[in-house]
Amino acid sequence: MSLSPHSLPSRPSFRTARRADIPAIVAMLIDDPIAAARESLGGEDYRDYEAAFAAIDADPRNELILVEVDGEVAGTMQLTFIPGLSRRGAERLQIEAVRVAAPYRNRGIGRTMMEWAVERAGDRGCALVQLTSDKARSDAHRFYTGLGFTASHEGFKLRLS
Amino acid sequence: MSLSPHSLPSRPSFRTARRADIPAIVAMLIDDPIAAARESLGGEDYRDYEAAFAAIDADPRNELILVEVDGEVAGTMQLTFIPGLSRRGAERLQIEAVRVAAPYRNRGIGRTMMEWAVERAGDRGCALVQLTSDKARSDAHRFYTGLGFTASHEGFKLRLS
DSSP states (O other), X not given: OOOOGGGOOXXXXXEEOOGGGHHHHHHHHHSSHHHHTTOOOOTTOOHHHHHHHHHHHHOXXXXXXXXXXXXXXXXXXXXXXXXXXXXXXXXEEEEEXXXXXXXXXXXXXXXXXXXXXXXXHHHHTOSEXXXXXXXXXXXXXXXXXXXXXXXXXXXXXXXXX | OOOOGGGOOOOOEEEEOOGXXXXXXXXXXXXXXXXXXXXXXXXXXOHHHHHHHHHHHHOTTEEEEEEEETTEXXXXXXXXXXXXXXXXXXXXXXXXXXXXXXXXXXXXXXXXHHHHHHHHHHHHTOSEEEEEEETTOHHHHHHHHHTTOEEEEEEEEEEOO
C-alpha cells in the first residue's frame, strides 16, 4: 500500500475520558459481537453509565482512556492499578474493556494502545500487566502473544443475576 | 471418615486483614510451588509488604481478607471491586491471591471462601466475579468450574522487569 503524504496515518493520542465521552465509549463497547449480546442500550438513557464513569473518574487507581486520531474517537481502554502483597508488594496493571472503533481497526492502533499502557505500568513501577480475552477472540490472542504477553492463566468468570 | 463430636471442623470466619497479619499472609503467599519461584523473602524485612498493605487498607475498592478457623490463620484472598462502563455500568469483583494454609487444605475452606466472596459481590450489586488461575493448577480449575465459574477467557500476563 502506498500512501500520499496527506493521507499518512496520524499517531493516536491518549487522554483521560471526560463525561461527554460516555456515549462514544459506550458505542465502542457495544460495537462488538461478543459484548453486544450482554449490553442492552435503552435508548439515550446513560444514567447507569454516568454513575460508573463518576466512580472511575474519582478513583486514583482506575483510568478510563480515550484514544483519538486527528481529533476523532478511535479507541478506549480502562486501566486498573491493583495493589497487592504478592511480588513483594508490587502493583499490577489490569487492562479491561479494550476497543478500537471500527473505522480505525487493522491500523496498528491496538498495538500502540498496549505499548502505551505497558509504558504507563512501567513508569508507575508495576511488576505485571494483565488482561483476559474471551477465548472466541482468536485474533486477539495472537495479537497479545505478539506483544510479549504469555497466555499462562485460565480466566474464570461467574455472571451474577 | 467419622469424626468424634469434639473434632468437628469449625466454620471459617472472615475479617479484614490487619497490619499485624502481614507475616502470616506473606507466609501463605510464599508456601505455594508456583508463587515461591517469584517471591524472594529477604529475612524479616516486610517494608515493601507494609506499604502495599497500607495502600490496600486505605482503598475502599480493595479488601485483603483473612480467614480463620478456631482463631488460627487458615486462608487469605484479596477482593478488588472494579467499576466499569461495560454491562451497563456494573462493578465486577476480581479475586486475587487466594491461598489456604497447608494444614487447612482439602477441608472445604476454599469453597467456603469463594462462596463468601460471591455473596459479597452479590450484596454489592456486582454483575460478575472473575479470577485467573495459572494453567499449571489443574486441580484449581476443576474446583472453580464446580463452583459455577466458566473458563471462558485466556488470561494473559506480561512481567515487567
